[in-house]
Amino acid sequence: MTFSPPPRNYASDYMNFAKLRTAAKYGLAASGVADCVMADLDPRPEDFVLHGRNSYGYRPLMERIATRFAIPEACVVQGAGASFANHLAMAAILSPGDEVVIEAPAYELLLAALGYFQAETRSVARRPQDAWALDTDAVIGAITPRTRLVVLTNLHNPTGALTPPADLRAIAEAAERVGALVLLDEIYLELMFRDGVAHTAFRPEGNIVVTSSLTKAYGLSGLRCGWILAPAALAEKMRRLNDLFASIPAHVAEHLSVIAFDRLPALRLRANAMIDANRAAYREILGRHPALEQVILDQGTTVFPRLVSGDGEAFYRRLMADYETSVVPGHFFGCPDRIRIGLAGDVAMTHIGLERIAEALGSADP
Numbered sequence: 001m002t003f004s005p006p007p008r009n010y011a012s013d014y015m016n017f018a019k020l021r022t023a024a025k026y027g028l029a030a031s032g033v034a035d036c037v038m039a040d041l042d043p044r045p046e047d048f049v050l051h052g053r054n055s056y057g058y059r060p061l062m063e064r065i066a067t068r069f070a071i072p073e074a075c076v077v078q079g080a081g082a083s084f085a086n087h088l089a090m091a092a093i094l095s096p097g098d099e100v101v102i103e104a105p106a107y108e109l110l111l112a113a114l115g116y117f118q119a120e121t122r123s124v125a126r127r128p129q130d131a132w133a134l135d136t137d138a139v140i141g142a143i144t145p146r147t148r149l150v151v152l153t154n155l156h157n158p159t160g161a162l163t164p165p166a167d168l169r170a171i172a173e174a175a176e177r178v179g180a181l182v183l184l185d186e187i188y189l190e191l192m193f194r195d196g197v198a199h200t201a202f203r204p205e206g207n208i209v210v211t212s213s214l215t216k217a218y219g220l221s222g223l224r225c226g227w228i229l230a231p232a233a234l235a236e237k238m239r240r241l242n243d244l245f246a247s248i249p250a251h252v253a254e255h256l257s258v259i260a261f262d263r264l265p266a267l268r269l270r271a272n273a274m275i276d277a278n279r280a281a282y283r284e285i286l287g288r289h290p291a292l293e294q295v296i297l298d299q300g301t302t303v304f305p306r307l308v309s310g311d312g313e314a315f316y317r318r319l320m321a322d323y324e325t326s327v328v329p330g331h332f333f334g335c336p337d338r339i340r341i342g343l344a345g346d347v348a349m350t351h352i353g354l355e356r357i358a359e360a361l362g363s364a365d366p
Contacts, residue, residue, distance in 0.1 A: 005096035009115025014108035014332040015083075024326035026353030031157065031188075031302050032216035033271040033344040040219075040267065041259050049255045056239045058254040064261040065227050068198045075204050077238045078254075079226035080246055082187045082213040087113050088245065089183055089209050089228050090149070092238045094119055098148035101139060105304070105333035107157045110185070114151070122147075128306070131295050132161035140174040147180045154201070155188035158333050158340040160300020162192070168201045172208050182208045188300060190217035194272060196265060202229040209234065214260055216301065216344075218267040224249070225257035271344070275301060278343040278350045285354040286341075291361040301344040304330070312339045315360070323356040 022029035052058060057078050066073040079085030086109075094100070096118035102110065104123040114121055124139045126132045139150065150171060154163045172182050184201055190212060193199070202210040213226035228238060260267065279296075282303060287296055294305035307315060312329035316339065319325045330338030341357070343350065 005118035006115070006120060008096075008118050009112055012109050012112035014112070014328075017328075017332065021320075022326045022328075024320060025324040026349055026356055027326050027345060028342045028350060028353045028357070029326040029328045029340075030342045030345060031340070032221060032342075033219040033301070034274060034346050035221065036219040036267065036270075040270070041256060041263055043256060043259055047255060047259060048252055050252055052251045052255065054248050054251055054254060058249070058251065058258075060258045061225070061254050061261075064258060068261070069200050069202065069229065071202065071204055071229060072232065074232040075202070075229055075235050077228040077230060077235050077242075078249060079211070079213075079228055080224045080249060081215055081221070081226040082185060082211050083109060083226070084224075084246070085211040085213065085226040085228045086110060086183070086185060088238050088242055089211060089230070090114065090117050090119075091245075092234060092241050093149055093181055093183070093209070095148075099144060099146040100149045100151055101142045101147055102151040103134065103139075103153070103156070105158060105330075105335055106151075107153060107185075108332045110151055110153075119149075126156065126159070126161065128293070128295050131297065132156060132159040132304075134161070134163045134167060136167040136170055139171050143174050143178060143180065145178050147175065147178055149180060150175050150182045151185075152182065153185040153188070155191065155300045157185075157188065158302050158304045158328070158330075159295070160188065160297045160302055162297075162299055165201060168208065172201075172206060176207045180207070184208055184210050186210050186212045187216045190214075191271070191275070191301065192299060194268070196268070200229060204231060206231070214257065217271055218260065218264070219271065220257075220260055220267075223253045223257045223260060225253070225260065274347055274350075275344050277347045278345070281347075281351045281354055282341070282343055285351075285358050286361075289358060289361055301342060303341050303343065304333075304335075304338055305341070306330075306335075306338045310337075312336055315339060319357065319360055323360050325353045325356045325360075327357070
């Protein structure tokens with residue numbers, strides 16, 4: 001039987017929304033930690049280096065990543081943020097018409113990228129009644145002999161649900177039986193390393209490919225410091241493929257990223273202080289609101305409540321127009337009756353934004 005690939009996708013509606021429609025006085029649309037300032041890195045004037053040897057990775061940065069996860073440096077690929085890391089990984093793995101199993105709700109940019117590569121997707125639902133836990137048996141059951149890739153996030157975006165290592169291993173073993181790989185976006189897992197010890201599902205000899213970055217957990221989006229962890233041969237394929245996409249990164253950002261790795265304990269304390277305070281405020285202000293059905297987890301940077309009545313897009317528009325507050329409408333994750341609320345921003349700003357959401361929920365039907 002011949003399988004024709006679906007039409008190619010050329011845009012991400014979510015990224016367009018995030019770039020152009022989320023700016024607000026009380027911005028609760030972002031899922032990442034509030035931006036750091038240069039003083040948080042405390043660089044010296046000589047650290048602003050324009051040029052260096054970085055043809056296939058800046059060695060000090062590659063060493064930091066490899067040492068952090070106790071893996072060979074040959075398994076590390078630099079990427080311009082996790083978004084491009086995911087794109088590069090998919091580009092190296094997929095051909096048009098390949099079958100991909102992906103969780104639902106799913107981060108729209110992952111689906112959009114799969115659409116660009118003309119993948120044929122099969123979705124496996126995460127359910128709120130299960131606290132958004134990944135249904136491992138359902139994922140395994142969705143894998144067929146045609147499956148080339150399984151795409152997951154851990155922590156899950158948009159809910160923050162954590163998948164245990166044993167479940168990921170079981171999925172990887174099932175994928176391996178049909179010659180498939182697992183692409184695991186671990187960008188929010190960085191938030192779990194409170195003791196300073198980093199963990200990953202990647203193993204050099206395995207079939208799990210991991211992507212991540214310093215952006216979401218540390219407020220360092222401006223550095224675009226992302227990475228891929230992949231078996232050495234596949235990692236080399238990605239490095240060579242990147243010659244067609246991005247050539248080499250901006251060296252000054254690489255050098256500052258090395259400094260950031262050396263400052264992670266302080267950056268982690270800053271991030272956790274904001275997230276802990278904001279999660280407590282959310283529980284107090286919206287945790288039992290009668291207009292919301294929700295699961296509030298103990299980790300992650302977002303919550304994903306369901307509006308008891310109304311539509312997420314309409315509620316977002318009213319929030320923006322009448323309350324100077326932004327959230328993300330749930331239709332970007334395939335759930336139009338939900339909204340995603342960020343808990344990683346400035347504490348005072350987030351508290352006021354949460355109060356305004358409560359006021360909007362109580363003032364009229366969304």
